[in-house]
Amino acid sequence: MKLRGAEILLQCLQREGVDTIFGYPGGAVLPIYDALYNSDIRHILVRHEQGAVHAADAYARVTGKVGVCLSTSGPGATNLVTGIATANMDSIPIVCLTGQVATSLIGRDAFQEADITGITLPITKHNYLVERTEDIEQVVREAFYIARTNRPGPVVIDLPKDIMERAIDWTPTDGEVNIRGYRVMKGFNHGQVITAVDLIQKARKPVIYAGGGIIASNASEELRKLAESQKIPVTTTLMGLGSFPADHTLSLGMLGMHGTRYANYAIGECDLLIAVGVRFDDRVTGKIETFAPHAKVIHIDIDAAEIGKNVAVHVPIVGDVGEVLAAINGRLSPVEESQRQDWLATINLWKQQYPLCYGSSAEGRIMPQYVIEKIYELTKGEAIITTEVGQNQMWAAQYYKFKHPRTFITSGGLGTMGFGLPAAVGAKIARPDMTVIDVAGDGSIQMNIQELGTAVQYNLPIIICILNNQYLGMVRQWQSLFYGGRYSHTDISVQPDFVKLAEAYGAVGMRVTEVQDVEKALQAALQVTDRPVIIDFWVEREANVYPMVPPGASLNNMLGGDC
Amino acid sequence: MAHTLSVTVENKPGVLTRVTTLFRRRGYNIESLAVGTTEDPGISRMTIVVDGDDRVIEQVTKQLYKLVEVIKIVDLTEEKAVERELVLIKVKADANVRADIVQIVDIFRARIVDIGRNSLIIEATGDSGKIDAIEDSLKPFGIIELVRTGKVAMVRGGAK
Numbered sequence: 001m002k003l004r005g006a007e008i009l010l011q012c013l014q015r016e017g018v019d020t021i022f023g024y025p026g027g028a029v030l031p032i033y034d035a036l037y038n039s040d041i042r043h044i045l046v047r048h049e050q051g052a053v054h055a056a057d058a059y060a061r062v063t064g065k066v067g068v069c070l071s072t073s074g075p076g077a078t079n080l081v082t083g084i085a086t087a088n089m090d091s092i093p094i095v096c097l098t099g100q101v102a103t104s105l106i107g108r109d110a111f112q113e114a115d116i117t118g119i120t121l122p123i124t125k126h127n128y129l130v131e132r133t134e135d136i137e138q139v140v141r142e143a144f145y146i147a148r149t150n151r152p153g154p155v156v157i158d159l160p161k162d163i164m165e166r167a168i169d170w171t172p173t174d175g176e177v178n179i180r181g182y183r184v185m186k187g188f189n190h191g192q193v194i195t196a197v198d199l200i201q202k203a204r205k206p207v208i209y210a211g212g213g214i215i216a217s218n219a220s221e222e223l224r225k226l227a228e229s230q231k232i233p234v235t236t237t238l239m240g241l242g243s244f245p246a247d248h249t250l251s252l253g254m255l256g257m258h259g260t261r262y263a264n265y266a267i268g269e270c271d272l273l274i275a276v277g278v279r280f281d282d283r284v285t286g287k288i289e290t291f292a293p294h295a296k297v298i299h300i301d302i303d304a305a306e307i308g309k310n311v312a313v314h315v316p317i318v319g320d321v322g323e324v325l326a327a328i329n330g331r332l333s334p335v336e337e338s339q340r341q342d343w344l345a346t347i348n349l350w351k352q353q354y355p356l357c358y359g360s361s362a363e364g365r366i367m368p369q370y371v372i373e374k375i376y377e378l379t380k381g382e383a384i385i386t387t388e389v390g391q392n393q394m395w396a397a398q399y400y401k402f403k404h405p406r407t408f409i410t411s412g413g414l415g416t417m418g419f420g421l422p423a424a425v426g427a428k429i430a431r432p433d434m435t436v437i438d439v440a441g442d443g444s445i446q447m448n449i450q451e452l453g454t455a456v457q458y459n460l461p462i463i464i465c466i467l468n469n470q471y472l473g474m475v476r477q478w479q480s481l482f483y484g485g486r487y488s489h490t491d492i493s494v495q496p497d498f499v500k501l502a503e504a505y506g507a508v509g510m511r512v513t514e515v516q517d518v519e520k521a522l523q524a525a526l527q528v529t530d531r532p533v534i535i536d537f538w539v540e541r542e543a544n545v546y547p548m549v550p551p552g553a554s555l556n557n558m559l560g561g562d563c
Numbered sequence: 564m565a566h567t568l569s570v571t572v573e574n575k576p577g578v579l580t581r582v583t584t585l586f587r588r589r590g591y592n593i594e595s596l597a598v599g600t601t602e603d604p605g606i607s608r609m610t611i612v613v614d615g616d617d618r619v620i621e622q623v624t625k626q627l628y629k630l631v632e633v634i635k636i637v638d639l640t641e642e643k644a645v646e647r648e649l650v651l652i653k654v655k656a657d658a659n660v661r662a663d664i665v666q667i668v669d670i671f672r673a674r675i676v677d678i679g680r681n682s683l684i685i686e687a688t689g690d691s692g693k694i695d696a697i698e699d700s701l702k703p704f705g706i707i708e709l710v711r712t713g714k715v716a717m718v719r720g721g722a723k
Contacts, residue, residue, distance in 0.1 A: 305622065
């Protein structure tokens with residue numbers, strides 16, 4: 001049967017299990033949109049291409065499936081760049097379909113032409129420019145395969161208009177993916193697993209340092225088994241939040257720059273560090289030379305290039321973290337609580353001495369941390385929380401006790417302001433059954449506020465909690481601590497009336513200025529079922545995120561947070 | 564220390580850009596780079612000379628392997644390998660010095676491939692040490708122009 005390239009594309013997407021794509025039309029993708037007109041694929045029309053890619057990214061984070069977005073050529077494609085880099089830094093499987101000018105025009109600076117494969121080269125796992133209609137099937141199959149296997153990541157497929165228009169005789173085939181230079185990681189080094197088991201058995205003060213790899217590999221159960229059977233405390237990275245229940249007695253919460261004191265002290269004291277699905281990011285390690293100074297390090301990761309990239313490790317194990325943890329668990333017999341008594345007692349003492357805490361506002365204003373605590377209480381830790389970037393993100397990470405993987409959706413590596421709202425859209429589309437809350441700042445929310453239109457169009461009851469301090473709060477915090485309080489261009493008190501803004505879009509808007517109204521407002525918002533809600537919380541303007549490891553300092557050298 | 568990496572890649576457009584972009588982005592420095600097809604038309608070979616300690620080379624190798632189109636990497640520094648480079652040198656050569664230059668060319672088993680009124684083009688192949696040496700020897704006469712191919716290399720014996 002003769003089919004146009006665009007129709008072949010959509011069929012291939014469906015064969016990959018795609019039922020939803022986030023996109024924005026334009027000239028070069030007219031054939032694709034024409035094919036979508038009578039396709040079963042659900043298309044979510046965003047208001048800006050950046051919204052599409054973040055939504056697809058969040059869809060992938062929440063479901064574990066590959067997220068898909070679609071944009072036109074040129075500016076449409078370049079608007080995806082920040083979102084692609086975001087997904088790349090956090091190893092999120094997405095496939096970005098970009099329109100391209102007709103092949104006869106490529107390289108001639110045609111209208112709305114941009115070299116998107118060139119531009120995205122360093123921020124994708126791989127990318128393709130499709131040059132023949134006959135290649136569509138193979139390229140789509142490879143793209144999804146590459147995006148979701150091994151260390152996941154974004155793949156771009158650039159689709160010239162004429163390739164999409166051209167009709168060819170085509171019937172789908174069940175070809176296998178066979179790429180000479182790309183093999184899916186199978187198995188791992190059993191000898192290294194035995195060495196690791198030996199170290200775990202001998203360790204007196206072990207700590208597990210778990211990251212986004214646990215979530216990518218769906219390895220939370222194995223992680224929990226290891227921790228519980230060996231009585232090993234677990235600290236997670238920002239990306240690892242939810243991989244181990246934060247309310248578990250063995251949980252140390254997050255480590256690093258804004259981690260808990262007890263997590264960072266445990267890293268400083270431990271004699272064995274079991275690093276699983278992590279990359280020793282600078283925000284985690286602080287001064288790298290003094291990170292876990294007394295510890296032997298076991299590093300388990302699927303990406304061989306992460307081993308030894310930032311720190312030297314004693315036992316590297318390259319493999320799927322879930323499989324490796326299962327193998328380790330299979331070789332260990334449970335230890336008695338008494339064997340770990342001293343170490344756990346030390347940690348519990350730190351937990352009592354240095355709990356996460358915050359002061360009160362001199363002017364009696366709402367403390368932003370209190371808002372997060374209330375969100376946690378009211379949702380019982382069962383909501384999906386997306387965040388923007390900055391103080392709002394860190395407070396959400398600190399004060400919402402994540403119980404489940406795939407419920408904390410944040411731009412960790414790239415730190416993309418404007419991520420949270422489109423991410424909430426993607427999350428709610430993926431999981432309409434769950435409460436989805438975007439913890440936002442007044443700066444970040446303005447970076448993709450247009451996606452409120454998307455949320456209204458699709459009747460998505462997401463709740464956007466703006467912690468409004470009328471500052472770019474995290475930058476102001478650094479200016480306060482390290483630049484002599486010179487608040488250079490961080491006062492953003494000229495801003496829209498967020499209540500009116502919400503109403504203008506057809507959303508619900510509320511403003512909360514008094515502490516006693518926080519809970520009421522959240523309860524009211526949780527009752528809304530057919531449209532988004534913005535709650536504009538006027539919070540203490542100069543609240544800081546504590547504790548804090550100053551940049552370049554050792555983890556045990558923390559500022560603030562002692563109440 | 565300089566390492567010679569023999570990298571086999573899919574012979575596809577953009578592969579060279581992918582490899583060089585990786586080097587730039589990660590801050591590794593390419594000392595020389597030679598690219599060409601192999602006995603298999605679907606595969607190209609890049610011979611990359613990169614400077615760095617073992618840790619750097621390990622990272623370079625691992626990062627290169629992450630490129631989908633990179634098939635295999637061999638560090639020839641650790642192997643018994645034949646390494647060759649080709650150089651063309653245009654040197655000033657009036658009548659009084661020609662004999663001296665010819666003598667140098669003979670010593671290095673190089674060849675004169677073009678004769679101008681006041682210049683010669685000399686072609687030499689060899690390992691990098693030999694190429695450096697012939698360049699040094701010809702310098703006193705005045706080198707007008709010089710071009711080197713970058714190193715190509717192959718493991719000795721039956722191995723591939």
